[in-house]
Amino acid sequence: MKKKFSGYWATFEFLDDLCGAIKELRSSGYKEITTHSPCPRHEIDHSLGDPQSRVPFFTLIFGMVGTVTAYTMANWMSVDWVLPVSSKPLVTFIPYTVIAFELTVLMGAYGTIVGMLFLIYKGTRAKTFPISKEYKEYNRFLNDRFGLVVSCDKGDFTKVEMLLKKYSAEEVYNEG
Amino acid sequence: MSVLTYAKINDSVIASLEPPKYKWYLSMLIILSALGAGLFALGYQIMHGLEGSGITTPTFWGVYITDFVFWVGIAHAGTLISAVLFLTRAPFRTSIYRASEAMTVFAVITAGLFPLIHLGRIWNFYWFIPYPTQRMLWVNFKSPLLWDVFAVSTYMSVSIAFFLVGLVPDFASVRDHAKGAKKYFYGLMALGFRGTNIQWVHYMRGYLLFAALATPLVFSVHSIVSWDFAMSSIPGWHTTIFAPYFVAGAIFSGCAMVITIMIPMRAIFPGFGKIITVKHLEALAKMIIFTGGIVTYAYSIEFFIAYYSGSQYERALFWYRPFGELNGFFWLMVLCNCVGPIPLWRKKIRTNLVALFIISIVINIGMWLERFNIVVTSTAHDFIPFVWAGYTFQWVEIWVTVGSFAWFFMWFFMFVKLMPSLAIAELKEGLTPPLRHKCQHCLPASGSYR
Numbered sequence: 001m002k003k004k005f006s007g008y009w010a011t012f013e014f015l016d017d018l019c020g021a022i023k024e025l026r027s028s029g030y031k032e033i034t035t036h037s038p039c040p041r042h043e044i045d046h047s048l049g050d051p052q053s054r055v056p057f058f059t060l061i062f063g064m065v066g067t068v069t070a071y072t073m074a075n076w077m078s079v080d081w082v083l084p085v086s087s088k089p090l091v092t093f094i095p096y097t098v099i100a101f102e103l104t105v106l107m108g109a110y111g112t113i114v115g116m117l118f119l120i121y122k123g124t125r126a127k128t129f130p131i132s133k134e135y136k137e138y139n140r141f142l143n144d145r146f147g148l149v150v151s152c153d154k155g156d157f158t159k160v161e162m163l164l165k166k167y168s169a170e171e172v173y174n175e176g
Numbered sequence: 177m178s179v180l181t182y183a184k185i186n187d188s189v190i191a192s193l194e195p196p197k198y199k200w201y202l203s204m205l206i207i208l209s210a211l212g213a214g215l216f217a218l219g220y221q222i223m224h225g226l227e228g229s230g231i232t233t234p235t236f237w238g239v240y241i242t243d244f245v246f247w248v249g250i251a252h253a254g255t256l257i258s259a260v261l262f263l264t265r266a267p268f269r270t271s272i273y274r275a276s277e278a279m280t281v282f283a284v285i286t287a288g289l290f291p292l293i294h295l296g297r298i299w300n301f302y303w304f305i306p307y308p309t310q311r312m313l314w315v316n317f318k319s320p321l322l323w324d325v326f327a328v329s330t331y332m333s334v335s336i337a338f339f340l341v342g343l344v345p346d347f348a349s350v351r352d353h354a355k356g357a358k359k360y361f362y363g364l365m366a367l368g369f370r371g372t373n374i375q376w377v378h379y380m381r382g383y384l385l386f387a388a389l390a391t392p393l394v395f396s397v398h399s400i401v402s403w404d405f406a407m408s409s410i411p412g413w414h415t416t417i418f419a420p421y422f423v424a425g426a427i428f429s430g431c432a433m434v435i436t437i438m439i440p441m442r443a444i445f446p447g448f449g450k451i452i453t454v455k456h457l458e459a460l461a462k463m464i465i466f467t468g469g470i471v472t473y474a475y476s477i478e479f480f481i482a483y484y485s486g487s488q489y490e491r492a493l494f495w496y497r498p499f500g501e502l503n504g505f506f507w508l509m510v511l512c513n514c515v516g517p518i519p520l521w522r523k524k525i526r527t528n529l530v531a532l533f534i535i536s537i538v539i540n541i542g543m544w545l546e547r548f549n550i551v552v553t554s555t556a557h558d559f560i561p562f563v564w565a566g567y568t569f570q571w572v573e574i575w576v577t578v579g580s581f582a583w584f585f586m587w588f589f590m591f592v593k594l595m596p597s598l599a600i601a602e603l604k605e606g607l608t609p610p611l612r613h614k615c616q617h618c619l620p621a622s623g624s625y626r
Contacts, residue, residue, distance in 0.1 A: 014612040038182050038349075039604035040376040048373060053381035059389070077306060077314035085318060098323040101396060102330040105389050109334045112389070113341065116382035117367075123374035139352035142345065142371045142601075144182040144610075168612065 006176025010169035036147030062111020070100035214579010228572025240294035247287035253430020254280025259390035412554035421474035428467035429543035435536035461526035512542025
């Protein structure tokens with residue numbers, strides 16, 4: 001069974017406050033941190049230690065599958081039903097490169113979507129989140145507020161709350 | 177002028193999604209009437225065959241193929257703006273890319289219909305696709321027409337996916353402010369997006385890859401469309417310049433269409449004027465000047481090569497275009513595409529929205545005529561003088577063409593009311609973020625950031 005969330009979530013008006021809080025929480029040993037932001041900001045990534053995405057791996061694999069499928073399909077079909085045109089070779093690669101290019105891009109694009117969805121699902125499942133109504137219904141994370149969710153034991157609640165308030169968190173809630 | 181903030185961007189875009197007013201319904205009524213007329217004409221053609229089109233011996237390709245190439249061309253600017261300018265980090269892209277991407281999707285959906293309409297026996301369209309028939313007869317992968325099937329369908333799939341992926345964070349923004357059935361709809365489209373760092377990091381990397389994949393696709397699709405012509409041996413078509421010439425023409429016409437759409441849009445929605453600035457439209461006008469130059473060069477070099485090649489058929493065809501019975505279309509094309517953009521060299525004109533709007537429409541007309549000139553004059557005037565013919569427009573193809581514009585605008589009008597027509601998250605990314613300590617050494621300023 002998935003672990004229940006225990007920790008704090010807070011909202012921030014300013015990006016530098018959020019980044020400061022993340023850095024201090026990380027240096028105090030709190031590693032399970034999730035942020036919310038209205039748009040992607042590299043400052044947040046830098047504060048979180050520059051996490052990398054493995055989406056390109058999916059794109060590459062799917063793209064390669066597309067290339068191989070296209071060449072195989074075109075050559076096999078040309079041999080399966082022989083349609084000789086101007087003595088041109090049946091098994092060939094140059095004219096089929098157009099088909100291969102298109103299928104590489106098509107499969108690569110689908111692979112990117114699959115990779116994105118899979119990695120987001122996997123990354124989200126690996127963490128715990130608050131289950132309170134306030135958190136679930138908070139509607140300014142994609143508008144004009146930054147959010148921070150940090151997991152911690154009950155014993156650390158006071159310390160974490162003080163730290164969040166030190167960085168001018170607007171709203172601070174605990175759970176668990 | 178008040179400074180843009182994250183909240184102001186949200187408000188402007190969400191306000192554009194409010195229930196439409198009577199002007200929208202009135203426009204939609206006109207659009208649907210035109211679409212109805214187009215569908216009637218198409219229905220007539222399905223019942224009676226291609227007799228209602230101007231297609232005849234030897235002009236087997238007529239207005240439908242012209243429309244196909246025209247709409248594929250229009251589609252190009254959207255991907256160019258969304259993908260190529262994303263990779264090159266062009267600052268004017270953010271405000272216009274969502275609407276141009278929508279334009280791409282709807283234009284390519286429109287374009288995809290024309291090869292089917294042109295077939296006449298529209299119900300046999302699936303013969304294009306390699307599927308196991310009873311006789312195990314496969315398609316010919318060496319034919320440029322089949323390449324085109326793959327190119328256009330890939331382009332359509334990838335541009336729709338790119339468009340929808342780009343919309344996810346913005347759907348989430350709208351969801352957070354919606355109520356009732358709207359909240360459910362936008363929530364479904366947002367796929368649970370809440371702007372967490374896990375979501376952003378994979379999303380942004382995926383988006384970058386999408387842009388990287390879409391970039392060569394932009395150039396390949398119209399190149400492949402041009403090979404439909406260039407791989408044949410018909411005079412006027414069999415030239416190596418076709419691929420770059422078609423791509424430049426596509427960007428030229430696409431940018432013009434973006435301007436045609438953007439200027440009324442920023443006038444209709446009050447908040448958009450601050451976001452889509454004159455500077456952004458001016459940048460598009462500069463792109464028109466550049467691609468217009470390439471198009472003019474291509475027109476000239478085609479004539480030079482016809483002379484220089486020594487081929488009598490090429491020479492005859494290139495004499496026929498400006499001086500034959502269809503010369504009106506040729507000279508009008510030259511006027512619209514080569515002379516039309518010249519006033520844009522003056523800053524005063526390219527920053528004047530009325531002038532820009534008129535020039536963009538002139539270019540759209542010119543680019544339709546360019547495709548008509550390429551498609552029709554070469555087939556009407558090929559190797560056998562005995563069968564040479566002109567071209568007579570018929571009512572069915574005229575109404576199908578009008579219907580295609582209605583079809584395109586129907587989707588666009590629905591888009592502006594159902595989907596965020598400006599990219600909320602990317603516009604915010606372009607702003608200087610809200611900072612308590614305005615320390616420019618700590619965080620980069622807007623513009624230099626991305």
